[in-house]
């Protein structure tokens with residue numbers, strides 16, 4: 001079995017590669033990644049020299065490069081993690097999101113049609129459903145919830161999902177889609193809430209909470225997400241969408257306070273800053289379908305997962321310090337340095 005994992009030098013993709021190399025040591029894993037700011041080759045160091053692993057530095061938007069790779073590798077499965085994923089960046093500059101997330105998906109699926117494939121899997125997001133109100137804790141996203149996006153990021157992911165389902169209906173491409181809630185864990189790029197707050201707290205820098213920090217996210221440990229995708233590509237029904245979530249809803253402000261507590265840092269570091277434009281209020285997933293059909297359940301409780309994650313960032317300072325001191329620093333200053341402090 002040969003699997004092409006796109007975006008494998010990023011957060012969830014790299015964790016998926018580690019998971020697959022361990023769970024299926026007889027598989028050949030080919031990582032296709034163009035190493036944007038969020039991709040990091042050092043992350044893949046533990047598998048780089050394995051005989052059943054290959055890294056290819058190309059973009060999923062490069063049709064010739066993708067076709068060449070398919071000719072060389074004859075993949076049985078493609079799992080597409082490659083995406084521009086940061087909502088704030090999509091608000092600043094939507095174009096690259098359309099290019100990578102929509103066009104890149106089309107190029108990959110065209111290659112699958114041309115060369116044949118057992119399964120094309122699209123890694124999507126619960127953000128395609130928009131958001132839920134805070135005063136209706138009884139509501140959850142199911143696979144039947146209408147698409148209703150808020151940001152250029154989520155719109156690009158929804159566009160890609162629709163394209164994937166269209167390729168299934170029109171060309172009979174054997175596809176599946178997973179829509180997951182917020183992930184956390186090792187190798188999470190320090191522009192996202194949890195790793196950013198850990199890194200800033202460790203450096204005694206302000207912790208920029210958007211608005212009041214009342215927004216709710218449904219957090220899932222990344223390894224649980226990887227197990228879900230492993231199950232879907234092997235046992236999921238073709239043409240289906242599976243929601244993946246941990247029933248673990250937390251307010252942003254509570255997460256930031258928890259990080260302060262775990263690191264022994266004062267809550268006075270918390271700085272309320274101007275809210276994200278179009279900020280989604282609450283995400284909450286109903287994972288009944290994947291549980292009933294594939295027997296998937298999250299295994300890591302948030303209380304344990306956040307401790308493991310914090311320990312990983314303490315033990316791997318070099319990984320994230322290199323990132324925040326490099327090119328990313330300019331972006332960080334622009335995004336957060338100038339964010340106006342507001343009253344909570």
Ligand SMILES: Cc1cn([C@H]2C[C@H](O)[C@@H](COP(=O)(O)OP(=O)(O)O[C@H]3O[C@H](C)C(=O)[C@H](O)[C@H]3O)O2)c(=O)[nH]c1=O
Pocket residue numbers: 085086087088124125126127180181182183191192193194196208209210211213215216217252276
């Ligand atoms: C970076 C940052 C974020 N926030 C808030 C904004 C959100 O309410 C929450 C999480 O933000 P983050 O940007 O980490 O993640 P989401 O916007 O929920 O989106 C993430 O989860 C979904 C499923 C994906 O599909 C996205 O790819 C992924 O980035 O914290 C702050 O208050 N301060 C900050 O500095």
